[in-house]
Amino acid sequence: MKKIPSALRDVATEFDSLPGIGPRAALRYAYWLATQPRDHIRRFGEVLARLANDITLCGICGTWAEGTTCEICRDSQRDQTRLCVVATSQDLRVIEESDAFRGRYHVLGGLIDPIEGRTPDMLRISQLVTRVSNPESPIKEIILAFDPDVSGDTTASYLLKRFENLPVTVSRLARGLPTGAQLEYADGNTIADAINNRRS
Numbered sequence: 711m712k713k714i715p716s717a718l719r720d721v722a723t724e725f726d727s728l729p730g731i732g733p734r735a736a737l738r739y740a741y742w743l744a745t746q747p748r749d750h751i752r753r754f755g756e757v758l759a760r761l762a763n764d765i766t767l768c769g770i771c772g773t774w775a776e777g778t779t780c781e782i783c784r785d786s787q788r789d790q791t792r793l794c795v796v797a798t799s800q801d802l803r804v805i806e807e808s809d810a811f812r813g814r815y816h817v818l819g820g821l822i823d824p825i826e827g828r829t830p831d832m833l834r835i836s837q838l839v840t841r842v843s844n845p846e847s848p849i850k851e852i853i854l855a856f857d858p859d860v861s862g863d864t865t866a867s868y869l870l871k872r873f874e875n876l877p878v879t880v881s882r883l884a885r886g887l888p889t890g891a892q893l894e895y896a897d898g899n900t901i902a903d904a905i906n907n908r909r910s
């Protein structure tokens with residue numbers, strides 16, 4: 711990237727680090743951004759800085775929160791007996807948008823994937839087990855809302871074993887979601903069906 715002003719090159723390098731964006735597209739975005747009103751460019755930088763400064767993982771469920779506890783965990787109106795376990799914060803958002811679930815969540819931060827080297831200890835599984843096995847825990851039902859693929863199946867079987875001796879029912883959200891489908895791209899009605907038809 712010779713002869714390109716370093717400010718443009720640096721922006722292109724950052725865009726290039728995003729998933730699904732190659733070096734050509736990264737440069738195109740950098741050049742496009744440079745043509746924008748100065749205020750727009752500054753705002754772009756400011757909102758990115760806020761992402762670094764203003765959010766942390768909720769200490770209870772592990773989703774993104776402004777402050778130590780997220781809005782869902784703070785909401786006393788939500789059903790505390792039901793816990794929906796998801797891989798990512800995006801999956802949580804998709805389920806929230808379906809309006810089909812009024813319990814609480816636990817975000818694992820990914821799924822077990824031996825091929826990619828993602829083992830249970832790299833996920834928020836011990837926090838989940840602690841949360842559920844606490845004698846004071848109000849949780850009676852656990853809904854595993856994972857993508858219906860190999861990682862989702864592996865993670866579900868692993869968690870089933872961990873919950874074996876606990877007084878909770880465990881169900882898996884599956885029906886309505888075709889094998890290999892991604893929760894993230896499913897529409898609200900499909901998600902709602904999958905939650906309402908969950909299988910133990």
Ligand SMILES: [Zn+2]
Pocket residue numbers: 768769770771772773779780781782783784
């Ligand atoms: Zn939370």
